[in-house]
Amino acid sequence: MPSALASAPAASIDRRFINRGASRSTLARFSLWLLPWFGLLALGAYAMYLCLSQGLFHTNMDNRYAFGLWIFLDLTIIALGAGAFFTGFLLYVLRNKELKAVINSAVVIGLTCYSGAMVVLAVDVGQPLRAWFTYYHPNVHSMLTEVTFCITCYLAVLAIEYVPLVLKNRQLKLRPSFLVFEWELHKLMVVFALVGTLLSFFHQGSLGGLFGVLRGRPFVFREGFAIWPSTFFLFILSAMAAGPSFVALTTWLVEKLARRRLIQAAVYDTLGRISGKLLLAYVFLKTIDTLLWINQTAPGRGFPAHRFYLESAFGTWMLFAEIVLFGLLPAAILIRPSWRARRGALITGAILACLGVTLNRFVLTIQTMALPTLPFDRFLYYSPSWQEYAAFGAIIAYAVLVYSFSYRYLTLFPQERELALSSKRS
Amino acid sequence: MIDTRKPAPAARYGMIIDLDRCNGCGSCSVACAVENNVPPPHPKATTRTGLNWLRVFRVEHEGRDAFIPISCMQCGEETPCQSVCPQNAVAIDPATGIVGQIPERCLGCRYCMAACPYQARAFNWWDPQWPAGFELTLNPEVGVRQRGTVEKCNFCHGRWHAARQQAAANGENGPVSYQPACAEACPAQAIAFGDLNQSEFAAKAAGHACFRLLDSLRTGPKIVYKTSSASLRNALQESRHA
Amino acid sequence: MFPWVYGFQWSFGYVLFLGIFFAVAAVVVSTLILAAWRSFSAFRRGRVPLIQWDSAFHDLPPQERACRHDFTGELSGRVCERGFDCRECATHAKLLQVHPPEPAPDLIEVSGLAIPTDRLYHRGHTWAQLQPDGSYLIGLDLIGRRLAGANPTFTLPTPGTPIIANSPALSLHRPGAEARILAPIDGIVLETAPPNSNWLLRLKPSPFLSTRHLLSGSELRAWFARELDRLQLALSAGEGAPSLADGGVLVDDLAAGCTPAQLDTLCGAIFLDE
Numbered sequence: 056m057p058s059a060l061a062s063a064p065a066a067s068i069d070r071r072f073i074n075r076g077a078s079r080s081t082l083a084r085f086s087l088w089l090l091p092w093f094g095l096l097a098l099g100a101y102a103m104y105l106c107l108s109q110g111l112f113h114t115n116m117d118n119r120y121a122f123g124l125w126i127f128l129d130l131t132i133i134a135l136g137a138g139a140f141f142t143g144f145l146l147y148v149l150r151n152k153e154l155k156a157v158i159n160s161a162v163v164i165g166l167t168c169y170s171g172a173m174v175v176l177a178v179d180v181g182q183p184l185r186a187w188f189t190y191y192h193p194n195v196h197s198m199l200t201e202v203t204f205c206i207t208c209y210l211a212v213l214a215i216e217y218v219p220l221v222l223k224n225r226q227l228k229l230r231p232s233f234l235v236f237e238w239e240l241h242k243l244m245v246v247f248a249l250v251g252t253l254l255s256f257f258h259q260g261s262l263g264g265l266f267g268v269l270r271g272r273p274f275v276f277r278e279g280f281a282i283w284p285s286t287f288f289l290f291i292l293s294a295m296a297a298g299p300s301f302v303a304l305t306t307w308l309v310e311k312l313a314r315r316r317l318i319q320a321a322v323y324d325t326l327g328r329i330s331g332k333l334l335l336a337y338v339f340l341k342t343i344d345t346l347l348w349i350n351q352t353a354p355g356r357g358f359p360a361h362r363f364y365l366e367s368a369f370g371t372w373m374l375f376a377e378i379v380l381f382g383l384l385p386a387a388i389l390i391r392p393s394w395r396a397r398r399g400a401l402i403t404g405a406i407l408a409c410l411g412v413t414l415n416r417f418v419l420t421i422q423t424m425a426l427p428t429l430p431f432d433r434f435l436y437y438s439p440s441w442q443e444y445a446a447f448g449a450i451i452a453y454a455v456l457v458y459s460f461s462y463r464y465l466t467l468f469p470q471e472r473e474l475a476l477s478s479k480r481s
Numbered sequence: 482m483i484d485t486r487k488p489a490p491a492a493r494y495g496m497i498i499d500l501d502r503c504n505g506c507g508s509c510s511v512a513c514a515v516e517n518n519v520p521p522p523h524p525k526a527t528t529r530t531g532l533n534w535l536r537v538f539r540v541e542h543e544g545r546d547a548f549i550p551i552s553c554m555q556c557g558e559e560t561p562c563q564s565v566c567p568q569n570a571v572a573i574d575p576a577t578g579i580v581g582q583i584p585e586r587c588l589g590c591r592y593c594m595a596a597c598p599y600q601a602r603a604f605n606w607w608d609p610q611w612p613a614g615f616e617l618t619l620n621p622e623v624g625v626r627q628r629g630t631v632e633k634c635n636f637c638h639g640r641w642h643a644a645r646q647q648a649a650a651n652g653e654n655g656p657v658s659y660q661p662a663c664a665e666a667c668p669a670q671a672i673a674f675g676d677l678n679q680s681e682f683a684a685k686a687a688g689h690a691c692f693r694l695l696d697s698l699r700t701g702p703k704i705v706y707k708t709s710s711a712s713l714r715n716a717l718q719e720s721r722h723a
Numbered sequence: 724m725f726p727w728v729y730g731f732q733w734s735f736g737y738v739l740f741l742g743i744f745f746a747v748a749a750v751v752v753s754t755l756i757l758a759a760w761r762s763f764s765a766f767r768r769g770r771v772p773l774i775q776w777d778s779a780f781h782d783l784p785p786q787e788r789a790c791r792h793d794f795t796g797e798l799s800g801r802v803c804e805r806g807f808d809c810r811e812c813a814t815h816a817k818l819l820q821v822h823p824p825e826p827a828p829d830l831i832e833v834s835g836l837a838i839p840t841d842r843l844y845h846r847g848h849t850w851a852q853l854q855p856d857g858s859y860l861i862g863l864d865l866i867g868r869r870l871a872g873a874n875p876t877f878t879l880p881t882p883g884t885p886i887i888a889n890s891p892a893l894s895l896h897r898p899g900a901e902a903r904i905l906a907p908i909d910g911i912v913l914e915t916a917p918p919n920s921n922w923l924l925r926l927k928p929s930p931f932l933s934t935r936h937l938l939s940g941s942e943l944r945a946w947f948a949r950e951l952d953r954l955q956l957a958l959s960a961g962e963g964a965p966s967l968a969d970g971g972v973l974v975d976d977l978a979a980g981c982t983p984a985q986l987d988t989l990c991g992a993i994f995l996d997e
Contacts, residue, residue: 067899070984075991076957110628111589112606117529121594121604181589181604181629188568188586192730195740199567199592204744212751228778231771232762238774239765240758250750271561271598271698357697428598428695430719431540431549466782473784479956569730 072226072464076472078315079463089459092452099449102442103178111181115440120424124439125179128447129172130262130416133206134290135409136172138298139165139213140248140255145329147248153325156318159220160309160467161302166213167454173210175450198264205258212251216244220465256291263290266419273358275423277348285344286419292340296333297412299326300389300405307402309462315475317468324392327401331389334408338382345374367434369422377418381411492656493557493578494636495677495703496664497686498550500713502671503537505548510535512666513552515618516637518625520609532603534634535663542713549706549717550663550672552634553601554694555580558701562593562602570631577656578677578703579636587630594631598695599702602633636674637661677703692718772890776905779997780806787953787992791846791938792818794945806889807846809936827940833947836865843937844946845907847889847995851937854925858913861906862922866950870986870993871895872976877923879915886910886926888936893923895990899983902990907937950993957992958985 069082079085105113116123142161146154177183186203193200222228222237260283266275267284277284303326310317349360364371388394388404395401425435461467513519513535522531535552556562557578563571570586571593573579582593582602594602608628611619619625622639626632637659644659656676664672675682685691686705692714693702708714724741725731765774780788790801791809797818809815831838842852848867852860863871876896886892892906910926938946958981977989990996 067983070987075997076988110607111604112523112525112530116591117527117606118531118533118594118603119529119600121591121602179590181591181631182587182627185568185586185588188588191724191728192568192586193724193740194564194566194569195737196564197567197592199565199590201740203567204740208744208747208751215751215755223782231775232766234778235765235771235774236758236762238778239761240755242761243754243758246750246754250747254747265592268565269561269596270559271596271695271700273698356699357695424595428698429538429551429600430694430717431538432600469782470784473786476784476786476956479959 072224074225074464074466076475077466078475080313085459085463089456092455092459095445095448095452096456099445099447099452102445103174103449105442106178106446107183111179113440113442115437115443117437119435120437122420122424123437124421124443124447125175127417127420128450129175129179130420131413132168132450133172133262134259134294134297134412134416135301136165136168136298137255137259137294138302139168139216140209140251141295141298142302143216143244143248144252147245148252151325153322156322156468156470157302157306157326159465159469160306161298162213162216162220163458163461163465163467164302164305164454166210166217167457169206169210169213171450171454173206174453175446178446198261198268201261202258202265205254205261209251209254209258212247212254215240216247216251219244220461220467223466224464255294259294260287260291263287263419266423269423270356272423272426272428273353273356274363274426275419276352276356277344278352285340285347289337289341289344292333292337293412293415296330296337297409298330300330300334300385300408302326303330304402304405304409305458306468307398307405309467313462315471316478317471317474319470319474320396320398322470323398323401324395327389327395327404328392330405330408331386331395334382334386334411335390338378338386341378341382345378363426367425369418369425373414373418373422377411377414381407381414385411491576491578491678493677493703494555494641495578495675495682495686495705496636497673497675497682497691497705497707499669499671499673500547500549500706500708501710502669503548503550503667504669505537505539505546506668507537508666508668509550509663509672510537512662513634513637516620516623516639516662517635518619518623519632520611520625521615523607523610526607530606532605532609532632534601534603534632536601540716542710542716547708547713551599551601551694552663552704553580553597554599554700554702554704555634555636556700556702558699561596561598561698561700565592565596567592577636577641579638579641580633581635581638582631582633584624584626584630584632589629589631591631598698598700602631604631605629637663690714694718772887775891776806776889779995782997783995787995789949791815791942791946794949795942796945797822807936808889810933815935824939825941827943831944831947833944834951836947836951838865838943838947840940840943843907843934843939844943845888845905845937847905847907848950848993849904849907851907851926851934852922857928859908859910859926859928860922861908861924861926862916863904866947866954866993867904869977870989872897872979879923880912882912882914884912886912891996895994897986897990900986900990902994902996904994904996908932908934953992954989957988 066082073079102113114123138161142154142158145151146158177186180186189200189203219237219241222233228234228237263286264284267277267279267286270276275286277286279285279287303323306318353360385404385407388400389408395404425437427433427435510533517534519532519534535550538549538551540547540549555578560573560580563573563580567590568586568588570583570588572581572583574581589604591604594600594604605626605628609625620639622643640659640661641657644657648657656678658676660674664674673685677683677686688707690709691705691707693705694717695702696718706717731737765771785802788802790798790803792798792815793801805812827840829840831840842850844850844864848864850862850864854860878894878896880886880892886906886909888907888909889905891903894901894903908926909929909932913925913927916923981989
């Protein structure tokens with residue numbers, strides 16, 4: 056067989072790896088699509104190399120602006136990648152069978168988001184080779200320790216959840232050992248879904264807690280429950296709300312790019328409904344939290360809340376955008392069945408919901424760093440360097456590449472064949 | 482972890498900085514850098530990327546300049562940087578109250594920098610470099626830090642160590658008295674360094690002209706500022722009264 | 724991290740945090756080991772062929788998993804949940820009592836195909852025919868043969884190999900397409916077919932042989948009609964699809980007019996090879 060493969064042209068080898076009945080673009084077209092992404096990946100890899108080999112002066116972060124674009128986007132993609140754990144939880148634990156249609160795609164999204172974020176974090180820290188210290192000599196009181204532990208464990212869980220998808224590739228599953236292991240592993244998936252849920256709860260929360268505990272930063276400092284500030288719970292909820300929206304959004308995007316239907320309308324509806332309801336709950340709690348912060352937490356620490364919105368680019372409109380424009384509005388769109396039923400409205404709602412979580416992460420990182428604490432200090436400006444953009448671009452490219460390969464050679468949407476058959480029949 | 486079985490009674494070192502005396506000459510900064518092996522700024526460094534354990538801010542107040550030296554305040558209550566460090570690179574010495582930064586453990590995540598309300602921490606954005614020959618002037622009592630780690634003022638911990646050893650050699654057991662480089666170097670004698678557990682120094686620090694920056698955040702800073710100008714005092718505590 | 728590592732504290736928070744971490748790690752690792760162990764024991768007990776079919780069946784779209792009583796019109800819209808294995812199916816047993824199989828003529832004609840009713844058909848387009856000596860002949864049915872074309876190449880199991888119903892027993896090779904073909908019944912291979920015969924294997928049936936899952940008699944008409952429909956549907960995927968029928972009769976070599984990709988799709992759909 057290897058010799059037969061070697062003599063066959065690339066296109067026919069390629070076709071052997073594509074599932075039966077799944078029509079995919081030609082190898083040439085696919086290569087053309089990959090090309091710019093590989094270019095971006097190479098550029099970003101060079102930028103990362105610069106930062107790792109010479110130092111972080113290649114970024115525009117500084118002593119006053121210690122967190123920049125990378126931390127902001129890491130938080131964002133981890134929130135958007137929450138679709139993986141939440142879909143898994145709904146499917147395997149709450150037995151919402153409908154979501155089987157998107158679970159594979161959600162796993163790939165989660166895997167790329169988390170692994171990408173880990174790579175950027177490794178570049179972002181000054182001494183990545185010392186990362187093992189956090190495990191070996193952990194300070195368990197630090198939210199960052201919790202984040203590090205949970206994210207690495209969860210990444211391992213995501214990788215395990217990805218293994219069955221790979222083993223189900225048309226050629227790989229011909230090996231009985233792969234197929235049988237996939238079959239047995241898949242039967243135990245509920246364990247991984249539960250572990251993933253537990254880990255996701257804690258690290259999504261801790262990412263919020265990361266900022267909520269900063270008692271020196273009254274703009275983000277929040278009171279809370281036991282050791283957890285309110286941002287801990289708000290982050291969990293907002294990630295759970297944005298996750299299904301992001302899954303719907305990516306599926307829709309792939310449908311548009313591939314020009315075929317991948318999931319049934321009912322699945323979109325379910326994703327939108329779950330996202331909308333959670334978003335509404337989030338907006339409600341976020342509003343209470345904001346009111347508490349304005350009236351109690353911030354003034355209690357000597358900082359009247361309105362001061363944070365004076366004399367800076369970030370006015371109170373940020374608050375409005377975060378809570379109403381990107382919170383209440385998408386929640387309303389996604390909750391109302393008749394609006395959600397229209398694909399355009401549903402996708403608009405999903406985009407707004409994802410933007411809302413992005414804006415929230417932006418406020419907590421970029422805006423927090425920009426606001427001075429010392430009374431004679433000034434508002435700080437920061438704009439990322441090309442290396443920061445490029446390194447992040449590489450992560451996007453990496454995610455697109457992994458997703459593209461997965462879409463081409465693995466079964467990301469089990470309903471695809473069924474929908475293709477029924478569209479032919481009609 | 483710092484050994485908590487150190488001999489009691491403990492000291493609680495602090496500083497009183499007299500803003501009326503400070504003329505912004507920057508000697509403290511220079512002395513600090515020399516004492517603590519802080520490398521000269523990289524040619525491309527800015528005021529925000531250079532290494533400084535002690536910065537002197539200039540504030541315009543009622544038509545005059547006031548100079549405010551800022552370094553690590555060695556916060557004593559719920560120290561914001563200490564609890565956030567994932568790998569215990571920030572440790573408070575119960576014998577001195579000094580918030581120590583242990584560069585060998587530092588991951589360079591800069592979470593402590595984000596946590597510090599005084600922004601008194603600096604990151605090694607570049608490899609530390611000294612002009613040829615300058616390595617001979619390095620202080621052998623203080624280690625140099627690697628690129629990618631965070632550093633900050635530690636009240637000249639090397640000097641404290643030397644004083645402790647001297648005291649131990651003399652058979653004394655207890656808080657020692659010493660002077661950090663900045664206090665020693667200040668030509669205007671604007672910086673008074675002492676032990677806040679000693680009633681005389683504590684009384685000075687509690688004087689009516691004294692105040693602490695961002696006191697309202699309740700982090701227990703151990704650097705106290707002093708000025709006879711009530712309006713300057715108010716301006717520097719503005720957020721509290723606004 | 725461990726009591727002997729510098730910095731470890733026997734404090735509540737520390738022990739709780741690391742306790743949760745080690746518990747999670749233990750659960751993840753032991754679940755992986757369990758999956759590996761179960762795979763190993765599946766190999767040891769020879770359950771691999773069953774898992775292969777279960778897995779493939781699991782992946783078929785619901786349209787292709789229609790119950791045999793769906794296309795005969797007895798139970799509309801029913802989707803099979805047990806891998807087309809009616810031997811243990813209670814619904815099938817009940818329906819057999821209600822509608823006993825009707826006698827059928829020796830040949831049933833469906834769209835120009837003359838289907839002999841003297842044998843039992845498997846959903847994967849093989850048949851099994853009882854011989855006077857008690858052995859069974861296994862072969863490809865008319866649709867299967869047309870898909871295989873004039874000079875097919877098969878990989879057949881050697882005599883003495885035990886084969887299990889629904890498990891991939893043999894495979895078909897054509898330029899551009901390969902398909903594994905499911906065995907219709909349990910048994911042991913006695914001999915493989917000489918060239919140019921219309922059968923492929925001779926089996927010594929299992930002593931507990933049941934053929935209840937195989938199609939026969941009058942239901943063949945509905946089944947073949949549906950399969951031809953499915954064939955046409957599978958082929959209409961690409962643009963400019965060739966017609967399967969030549970003047971109302973299925974062409975002899977379906978593959979001749981197909982691209983390799985189309986042939987591949989057809990083989991998948993007809994031989995239930997996912």
